[in-house]
Amino acid sequence: MEALKKDEVNPKILEALLKDSDITIDDALDNEMILNMGPQHPATHGVLRLLLKLDGETIVGCVPDLGYLHRGYEKMAENMSYYEYIPHTDRLDYISPMANNVAWVLAVEKLAGIEVPVRAQYIRMIIAELARIASHLVAIGSFAMDVGALTVFLWTLREREKIMDIWDVLCGARFTNSYTRIGGVANDAQPESLKLIRDFIDQFIPNLDECERLLNTNRIFVERLDGIGAISREDALDLGFTGPNLRASGVNIDLRRATPYLEYDKMDFEVPVYNEGDCLARYFVRTDEARQSKAIIRQVLDKMPQGPVRAAEPKKVLPHKADVYSKMEELIHDFMIVNFGINPPVGEIYHAIEGSKGELGFYLVSKGEGHPWKCKIRSPSFNNIQALPHLVKGAMVSDVVAIIGSIDPIMGEADK
Amino acid sequence: MTIKEIIKNKLQENFKDASLEFSEYKDEFVIKVDKKIIASVCKLLKTDTELKFLICEDITAVDWATRKNRFTVVYHIFSLKNNIRIVVKADVDEADCSIDTVSSIWRAANWQERETYDMYGIKFNNHPDLRRMYMPEEFEYYPLRKDFPLMGIPGSLPLPKK
């Protein structure tokens, strides 16, 4: 972190930074300093650049600068078919990769009007909830590490390695799996992987309790977070918060209840809501959500039916590989779908799921061709970072780190 | 009356002389308005006590690559009270590539409109801080337009020397 001179800052950013200053002195920068919390920083959760205007140690203004990980996702989506885009969606919110896969295929199935068999929906629910647990573990771990408790990070990563082993057995890759397909999932969940999942969730809650015992009664942790970065209910709604951050400010909205997708309306779980809206509330919402995810996975494992895992629509859903190698029609369908893509009808839809950071949505416009005409990714982290200048005003420099950790942004998603 | 009919009636009452089109596609309710009245339509949708569309989920634009009405700006908004999501659209021509901002109504629209400006070049009138979002400030093109190639224009972005 280094103090910048006036002419080193881009003039447009400087103008935005100096705009809302209520200190009227001759040269506004005499008593104030512009600090660059650069894209390469141990505690900014990725490549986020913050320009802070400081008065001593207190922050007077803040301008985030995004775009250091802008990879051109939306332009690439216009040039490749719906199937080819599934590995790209993995790398959006790269801490919970399965959830993005599920969101994309749900949006494409809504556009193309494909009915998915029930067993595939249940498997998708399991992997989405496992992805949520993995994401919250990393969020809690790195949040605690930013505030100073280094041990918790290694303990939560140890739990996360167990989830990655489950994914390794289920679909072959530990991370960035691309497990879902349009019309179902890639392969059936073997009994071995289901047993691994059951064993994991049986021992997960005591381990999470152990991590929490290090933090919840720790005086430094609580005093450093209590009352910091508080946001009221109206501000949270107005500034575009969604997900756990919004539920920590007292708004009871969860897309799994409001607009149910997959089979969530048949599951029995609670949605944790806290009213204070500060960093500590956001931390508690995440730990409670991890516990509720465990309850959902247990119910799904008990209720899962037998059946096929891919829809039986030959023109739109890839057939199983064994059939492709032995039967004629499946070979032709495979060739047509891979080369020319599924051709959904002309139209546009927007579909959103409750990702681990908030509302992850895809807006797809189709002109009847094999690739989308337009794809817009509504990323929760982008909208959550928008509230950052409002939250850090009046706080001290060391609080910025705690506030960023509690919002939990992922730059791969925010920058697309 | 269903909530969609309530919205329809309220809009038709308040904007009698404007041309509004309502359509439904796969249980999504779409309202197409003229770009000059977009700010007042959004204000009504937010402040009316029965409707209360408090959350602005997303603002984006679509490039149709036609001569007339090249862009369409699309707003997705959500109402907590009625648990419904609607889509509001407005056509923008390439010659007069600007539309009124709604960031005074929903503060979340601030960055979303900046991103639309960065990617498509649509200017938002009275926006408090219209800068580029993702590309560096010196970049001269608008990446998501259909005439910009996928691999970019060589030389448009500088690289450090080895």
Place this chain on the structure above:
Amino acid sequence: MGLEAKLKQDGFFTTKLDAIIGWARQSSVWPMPMGISCCAIEMMAAADPKYDIARFGSEVMRFTPRQCDLMIVAGTVTYKMSHVVRKIYDQMPDPKWVIAMGACTSTGGMYRSYSVVQGIDQFLPVDIYLAGCPPRPDNLLNALIQIQNKIGRTKARDFQDLKLPELNVIQNN
């Protein structure tokens, strides 16, 4: 490094000195994690209790470039970020090495678009390229061992006149 630069001949004394200094450098490589996107998570996983990187000598991952000798570039480098990566590389003291982790840093990876640099060797000298998207932590540990072998074989005369050749920058290849 100053002492070795003065000893120009390869006598008995210098070879033994080289061996000791090479062994000391290779056993305590401190990486500078340039964690940008998904590969950074696998780099974090290489530091967790299962694939412990500390047992290979990389006990600390310092985030300040002044104290590191190995830069692991993990994640997609865009044109906007490339200036930052180059600046951090210039701030590292000699001798330094670079691992290009993953497909995105080696060749641009699966992102063939207008804003991604198609391979970081267009502006950084790279010692090891790792394949994978993302490479497994075992793969990263293998790369670390290869770098350690390479460091152990260096001699004093390699560091005497350090001048990096100016290559033409090829953009949007």
